[in-house]
Amino acid sequence: QVQLVESGGGLVQAGGSLRLSCAASGRTFSNYAMGWFRQAPGKDREFVASINWRGGTTYYADSVKGRFTISRDNAKNTVYLQMNSLKPEDTAVYYCATSSLRLATMSPDNYAFWGQGTQVTVSS
Numbered sequence: 001q002v003q004l005v006e007s008g009g010g011l012v013q014a015g016g017s018l019r020l021s022c023a024a025s026g027r028t029f030s031n032y033a034m035g036w037f038r039q040a041p042g043k044d045r046e047f048v049a050s051i052n053w054r055g056g057t058t059y060y061a062d063s064v065k066g067r068f069t070i071s072r073d074n075a076k077n078t079v080y081l082q083m084n085s086l087k088p089e090d091t092a093v094y095y096c097a098t099s100s101l102r103l104a105t106m107s108p109d110n111y112a113f114w115g116q117g118t119q120v121t122v123s124s
Helices: none
Strands: 003-007 010-013 018-025 034-039 046-051 058-060 068-073 078-083 092-099 111-114 118-123
Touching: 003 092, 018 034, 018 092, 018 118, 034 068, 034 078, 046 068, 046 078, 058 068, 078 092
Parallel strands: 010 118
Antiparallel strands: 003 018, 018 078, 034 046, 034 092, 046 058, 068 078, 092 111, 092 118
């Protein structure tokens, strides 16, 4: 059974930083791309960042480019999202997901399993 457990969310002031972690189990983590998505109240779930199976290719939403960094540690079965210069509009529930592909993609349709999410709240 595939399990993804996010951690690291919380309340932070605008301009601050948070580091999200997602621990995976139940499948060979290093064989698949990973992604982070987020959903704000009243809005659809949106792509944030993705990383391919080896960690050599990453993609970011335009809204987070230059502020967020996705990385992975295949030895620890964990993917990270370092979030700097946070803005109130980054407030959302953040979800990690494991892809059915090795290549990093932006479409949620390519992600087979999802975590429960972790709340990130950025105050102004």
